[in-house]
Amino acid sequence: QGDFGLVRGFVAPCHVDALRSQRSDEGHDRLVDVTITTCDPANPEFYIHADSADVFDERVVRVKNAVSWLNDVPILWLPAYTLDAEREATHFDFIPGYSSRHGAFALTAYTFPVAEEVDSTLHLDYRSKRGVGGGADLSWRDRTEGHYTGKAQAYYANDDKPYSSAATEERLRKEFVDIESERYRLKLNHFGVLSPVDTLYANAEYLSDARVVRDFFDDDYRISPEPDTRLSYAHNDIFYSAGLELNRQLNEDDFDSVNRQPEACFNVKRMHVGDTPLSYESQTLAGLLERNYGLLSESKNKEDYDTERIHTSHRIYYPTRHFDFLNVIPRIGYTGTFYGDSAESKTVNKVTQNVATNGVVTLTTNKVTEVSAAGADIRHLPELGVETSFKAFKVIHDAPTSLGKGLRHVVEPFSNLTYIPEPELRPSEIFQFDSYDQLDRRNDLLLGVRNKFQTRIIEEPGQRIWNYVDASIYAVLNYDPQEDEGEKSFSSLGYDLELRPTTGLLLDSKGEYDPDEGEVTRATTQAAFTTSDRTTFSIDHLYRADRINSAQLGYTLWPQARFSLEGYSRFELEDSEFEEQGLFATWETQCVGYGLGVKWIAGDDIAATDKNEDDDWQVWGTLWLTAMPKSMMQLGR
DSSP: OEEEOOEEEEETTEEEEEEEEEEEETTEEEEEEEEEESSOTTSOSEEEEEEEEEEETTTEEEEEEEEEEETTEEEEEEEEEEEETTSOOOEEEEEEEEETTTEEEEEEEEEEEEETTEEEEEEEEEETTTEEEEEEEEEEEOTTTOOEEEEEEEEEEEOSOSSSSHHHHHHHHHTTOOOOSEEEEEEEEEEEEEETTEEEEEEEEEESSTTHHHHHOHHHHHHOSSOOOEEEEEEEOSSEEEEEEEEOOTTTTTSOEEEEEEEEEEEEEEEEOTTSSOEEEEEEEEEEEEEEOOTTSTTTTSOOEEEEEEEEEEEEEOOEEETTTEEEEEEEEEEEEEESSOEEEEEEEEEEEEEOTTSOEEEEEEEEEEEEEOOOEEEEEEEEEEEEEOOEEEEEEEEEOSSSEEEEEEEEEEEEEEEEOOOSSOGGGSOOOSGGGGOOOEEEEEEEEEEEEEEEEEOSSSEEEEEEEEEEEEEEEESSOOGGGTOOSBOOEEEEEEEEEETTEEEEEEEEEETTTTEEEEEEEEEEEEOTTOOEEEEEEEEETTTEEEEEEEEEEOTTSSEEEEEEEEEETTTTEEEEEEEEEEEEOSSEEEEEEEEEEOOOEETTTTEEOOOEEEEEEEEEETTSOOOOOOOOO
């Protein structure tokens, strides 16, 4: 015990210097005029200076009246905080920036441990044009075995400007998008492995309005623009799989949904039947289904409907081999679907009354498709079919290649003949929920061929095959097309292409080509190149005839270096206009990391005024210490 002079110590990852120190009892030291830094203490780029600090057992540091300095500029003051070397790390994230739609903003988050495998994050955000928002997250995960993970989120914002302009408000209210100033989002998701063969997935989301995710959680909006609530249990055995799914749209007034309340499934995997050469597989679904049309749906004038449905499908295969190369697999099958109610549709004129703000009453007549129940019914779909395929190959050479040794060409022609007679219950007489309700008569032949160019990569203890090219092309020949139903005798040509010329370069493309129209009707293409230092360039293209023709360039430059860039650009090819661009640059010194982000988003088209909203510009910055874990928050719009 006593007063001591200058003291210097290290409490990982921090260097601690003090001009004076006192020890009052064992395990308790008082430091005066303290400097704490994760940098070189001789010349710190970032440091914290405090009037005093109490150190307990040489690991817990309680600091009072602390000022954080960056390059000799004060950036943060805290009256008190505690560092514990043995406690799980906490994170304080602060992102300042500016958005042309949100104004100047400051997003803050404080993450701290609640229990051994549970963390909590508190959010407090300010946007000068929108107001104050905040919330809390609770995250849990199995850090040892990875058997479960999940998160519960709640966010509230008192929005001063829920509509970006008066014209936008007028347009959206006509589209039944009503937004109040009190906006919120509640979300829960959980995934758990109950046993080696059992899993459980839960997801629930409820929104105050249809655009709150779009306005405040832009990253989530890209992945899931509509809320989804479901509970799924799956059991996956060697010979069979079973499951139960409960699905319900909580924001049913706004969004379309197919609610399963619940639906059970039982599938028998393809397996041999005793000692016979036959194989058998089946699929069975049973549940109560409900179709809901929200106000934001293009089909909002349709009536909701629901019914019980039991669907079962069984197939028996007889695999044979002929001439030592030709695989022929005849099959026989039956698919039956019971509906508690079949459908009867009719179009009627519906008159709605509208009252303007000046009291003028107007009547609007719309054509509405009404679907009514027509009683229980069963759809029977017996099936006959045969699959054929064979494989032929030729060794082009056995010399070394760019990745291995030898080059081989493999050709695999294949076909699939299917015959299903016309059922008494057609799709137009069935309540539509998913693809099972579209099943109908068939009399067609699938023809295709698959080509591969392969090399052998020699590895210890053996070798593996590398496909330079894996390309398939196929088409369907319809023997009995119904022209009045829009069917063709020869379907579109489908293709599936995968190129892997090197380990760092890939090209994938899938799509369909319509020979009658002489055009590609749909296509999805991705090309990516990765270097040895993990620098990556990628191009994605999505095309649907008369719907979308969009390309996106993404890149990550020098991710392992002190200076790195990450960005993307999305371009609409049909209009020859950019839709969105983003760039995030990071620079790490010896102990401090700096980040600067810029994002541009094109304004939405406003049909009511035939003008565009102003584009949204965003700029933000981040700061972190390289000696501590980095947990920068995602930035929403």
